[in-house]
Amino acid sequence: MLELTPRQIVAQLDRHIIGQDQAKKAVAIAVRNRWRRRQLDPELAREIAPKNIIMLGPTGVGKTEIARRLAGLVNAPFLKVESSKYTEVGYHGRDVESMIRDLLDLAISKVRREQAEKVKEIAEARTEERLIDLLLGRTPGPGKSKGWVRSEESTVGAPATPVAIATEAAESSEEGPRDASRELMRKKLRAGELDERTLEVSVAEHSAMPMLGGMGPDQMDPGMQEMLSSLMPSKQKLRSVSVREAQRILLEEETEKLLDREKVIEEAIERTEQTGLIFLDEIDKLALPSDGSRSGADVSRQGVQRDLLPIVEGSSVTTRHGVVNTDHILFIAAGAFHNVSVSDLMPELQGRFPIRVELSGLTAADFARILTEPDNAILEQQQALLGVEGLEVAYEDAAIAAMAELAATANAQLQNIGARRLMTIVERVFEEINFEAPELKAKGETSLTVTETLVRERIAPLLEDGDVSKFVL
Ligand SMILES: Nc1ncnc2c1ncn2[C@@H]1O[C@H](COP(=O)(O)OP(=O)(O)OP(=O)(O)O)[C@@H](O)[C@H]1O
Ligand SMILES: [Mg+2]
Numbered sequence: 001m002l003e004l005t006p007r008q009i010v011a012q013l014d015r016h017i018i019g020q021d022q023a024k025k026a027v028a029i030a031v032r033n034r035w036r037r038r039q040l041d042p043e044l045a046r047e048i049a050p051k052n053i054i055m056l057g058p059t060g061v062g063k064t065e066i067a068r069r070l071a072g073l074v075n076a077p078f079l080k081v082e083s084s085k086y087t088e089v090g091y092h093g094r095d096v097e098s099m100i101r102d103l104l105d106l107a108i109s110k111v112r113r114e115q116a117e118k119v120k121e122i123a124e125a126r127t128e129e130r131l132i133d134l135l136l137g138r139t140p141g142p143g144k145s146k147g148w149v150r151s152e153e154s155t156v157g158a159p160a161t162p163v164a165i166a167t168e169a170a171e172s173s174e175e176g177p178r179d180a181s182r183e184l185m186r187k188k189l190r191a192g193e194l195d196e197r198t199l200e201v202s203v204a205e206h207s208a209m210p211m212l213g214g215m216g217p218d219q220m221d222p223g224m225q226e227m228l229s230s231l232m233p234s235k236q237k238l239r240s241v242s243v244r245e246a247q248r249i250l251l252e253e254e255t256e257k258l259l260d261r262e263k264v265i266e267e268a269i270e271r272t273e274q275t276g277l278i279f280l281d282e283i284d285k286l287a288l289p290s291d292g293s294r295s296g297a298d299v300s301r302q303g304v305q306r307d308l309l310p311i312v313e314g315s316s317v318t319t320r321h322g323v324v325n326t327d328h329i330l331f332i333a334a335g336a337f338h339n340v341s342v343s344d345l346m347p348e349l350q351g352r353f354p355i356r357v358e359l360s361g362l363t364a365a366d367f368a369r370i371l372t373e374p375d376n377a378i379l380e381q382q383q384a385l386l387g388v389e390g391l392e393v394a395y396e397d398a399a400i401a402a403m404a405e406l407a408a409t410a411n412a413q414l415q416n417i418g419a420r421r422l423m424t425i426v427e428r429v430f431e432e433i434n435f436e437a438p439e440l441k442a443k444g445e446t447s448l449t450v451t452e453t454l455v456r457e458r459i460a461p462l463l464e465d466g467d468v469s470k471f472v473l
């Protein structure tokens with residue numbers, strides 16, 4: 001994939017997020033810098049530490065959305081974690097490191113998918129030969145194999161429903177893999193004519209990892225985990241499946257045989273270390289209020305900050321696939337920082353996030369744009385849903401402006417929940433229409449314009465009594 005320039009990254013983010021230019025720029029630069037560093041002489045590259053970012057801003061203004069969209073853009077292992085999850089009961093100590101293991105797991109499946117794509121043709125060809133054998137009721141014996149080998153992991157059983165042409169052409173079938181019955185079967189298989197037929201395939205079943213003293217495999221020492229899984233027997237089980245399903249299972253097996261597992265892991269570790277990106281959402285939940293009050297929860301938060309520090313600073317994390325060095329992993333943190341500030345985080349941790357970007361609160365004008373401009377914007381989604389009912393929905397400009405303005409008012413009067421308020425407003429506006437849509441069609445009404453009057457009628461009364469509307473808007 002071509003590496004995106006900062007401008008291209010921002011342009012992509014612009015398709016989904018309105019405003020917040022500073023934050024978009026910061027993440028775009030950070031991502032580009034990772035690529036720049038990789039072009040350098042390894043000796044110099046080693047010295048360049050990532051410049052981690054904290055995004056600050058009120059709730060519902062696009063912090064998580066930026067990360068989510070960025071994830072879709074970058075061709076790098078990307079993990080989003082809720083920082084607060086590590087403060088929950090049951091998590092302790094080194095579990096913060098599990099984020100690195102999760103990141104590596106993501107990288108492994110990505111590399112594996114890429115490699116699988118490269119061997120796809122060969123794997124598909126081998127799968128086809130095996131399927132034909134199965135359909136013809138031929139179990140390739142060890143001595144009889146012609147061009148293909150009996151697989152270790154899977155043996156082939158007789159077809160559950162014997163295929164007619166198998167017997168028909170049985171006499172001539174010993175000539176070789178390219179005899180007439182094979183070719184006929186191949187033709188039928190390729191045409192999809194056999195998709196619904198049933199076959200028996202033997203599949204390996206690994207029993208689930210046992211829980212040890214309440215510890216799941218995740219909390220276990222990696223070495224221990226490895227040892228345990230090698231002790232777990234993998235059972236061969238004969239399963240009756242459709243040809244299509246058999247194809248999937250066999251393709252999986254053939255692909256696995258063609259892949260070099262060690263290379264996949266090596267490459268995945270390399271990518272994790274050099275291009276890995278972790279989004280630490282809700283990092284403010286780890287900050288301790290500066291008023292000096294300390295509770296049990298604070299102790300746990302401080303603990304998580306302390307555990308996070310070495311990972312962000314750069315250290316080696318042991319995983320069951322090998323050691324991952326975190327020196328160059330990029331961290332982007334985000335938080336609303338409502339009642340706490342960045343300075344309520346441990347100084348060492350603050351120091352590892354030198355770039356701070358503030359996301360601004362959203363105005364009525366922003367809301368109007370959010371309703372209409374992003375790809376698949378909220379109002380467009382509404383139109384599409386009602387379009388299914390045969391109802392063509394249009395919006396008066398003034399209606400859109402009114403929804404935006406009422407959202408801003410609701411945020412000011414009730415509670416500021418940012419752009420999330422738009423969802424509740426739009427739902428309210430469309431409540432009756434959504435309910436009645438099928439009957440409207442029956443009555444011959446095929447189009448509907450959302451007017452300013454309609455919007456105000458639906459929403460304004462809810463804003464008159466602040467106490468009550470808290471529960472309805
Ligand atoms: N600037 C924006 N442009 C378009 N949509 C937005 C914008 N800000 C927020 N939204 C939408 O509002 C919803 C909430 O946004 P998001 O999850 O990014 O909030 P947040 O800033 O992470 O808030 P919190 O601090 O509560 O986690 C999402 O559905 C998102 O698409
Ligand atoms: Mg968020």
